[in-house]
Amino acid sequence: MGCTYLLTTGVSLTAAWTTLNRPPTSAELQIAANKEVARxxxxxxAERIFPDRITYQPIAGHSEYATRTGIVPDTACAEGVDDVIANTIRRHECRAVLRATYVDQLQGIVVTVGVVAFxxxxxxxxxxxxxxxxQGPEGTGGVSPALHAAPFAGTASARFTDDARQDRTIDRGGPYVVLTTSGQVDGRPAAAVKKERPGEPFALAxxxxxxxxxxxxxxxxxDCDDPLWRC
Known part of the structure; x- marks a missing residue:
């Protein structure tokens, strides 16, 4: 009996040691990678999520830079979007809405970008x-529901309010939905824009x-040795 107990204990300890010291499996690495992305x-x-400058192409083959004018400190889900969107993202367990605002290189167009984390x-x-x-064709009198505009005093985005929202987009990557809302830096109300504008003025969004x-x-x-990872 004693020998059997010792043998069983030895096997258990060996199995435990092997589990703790073996390299992680592909499935475990995938789980760790997913957790890292979700965090x-x-x-x-915030400056890594929203870089100071982002490259875009107003026309094919020509690159320009959009410059960040500010980052919103509030990350509450309901504060960053119109009510209809807030209800939807809460239903799917929204964790945060992060927002920052950019202006195009010519400082004529302003874009607020919102990252919705799930x-x-x-x-x-x-x-x-x-x-x-x-958003569909321009000149439709604004967009709603949409991401809230985020103006920043003393910058080219200072006049960009919700009334000036003329365009919206939506994208997704992993556990994130990325929304944008755009307008003109002069803050003109979207309702005042009656005609479609030639080209794609909000193509950078x-x-x-x-x-x-x-x-x-x-x-x-x-990197399972890095405490930022959870392998």
Whole structure:
């Protein structure tokens, strides 16, 4: 009996030691990578989520830079969006809405970008499918429901209010839905814009949203020795 007990204990200890000291499996690394991505909204500095400058192409083959004018400190889900959107994202367990505002290189167009964080990609996808999509032709008198505009005093975005919202876009990456809302830096009310404008004056907005969504959702190779990772 005693020998059997010692043998069983020895096998158990050996199995435990092997489990604790073996390299993580591919499945475990994938789980760790997913967890790291889902924590970025609170683990990354705001300036990393919203870089100071983001490249966009107003026309094919020509690159310009959009410059960040400010980052909103409030991350509450209900504060960053209109009520209809707030109800949808809360239903899918929104964790935060992060917002920052950019102006184009010519400082004629202003874009507020909003990152909506969810617990996992499946909840983000369900919310994405229920949220209003991109705005149609311009000159329709504004967009609602949409992301709230975020003006910053003393910058080119100072006059950008909700009344000036003329365009919206939506994108998704991993557990994040990225919304944008755009207007003109002079703050003219969207209701005053009666005619469609030639070209695509707000073409930078979906590009900014896509760049941020891609950065937030790109998986890194897990480093299980780094305390930031949970392998």
């Amino acid at each position: 970025r909204w609170e683990a990354w500095p 617990p996992d990609p499946w909840k983000a996808d369900r919310a994405y499918k229920e949220l209003p999509g991109a 979906p590009q900014l949203g896509h760049t941020i969504a891609r950065s937030l959702s790109a998986k890194s190779l897990p």
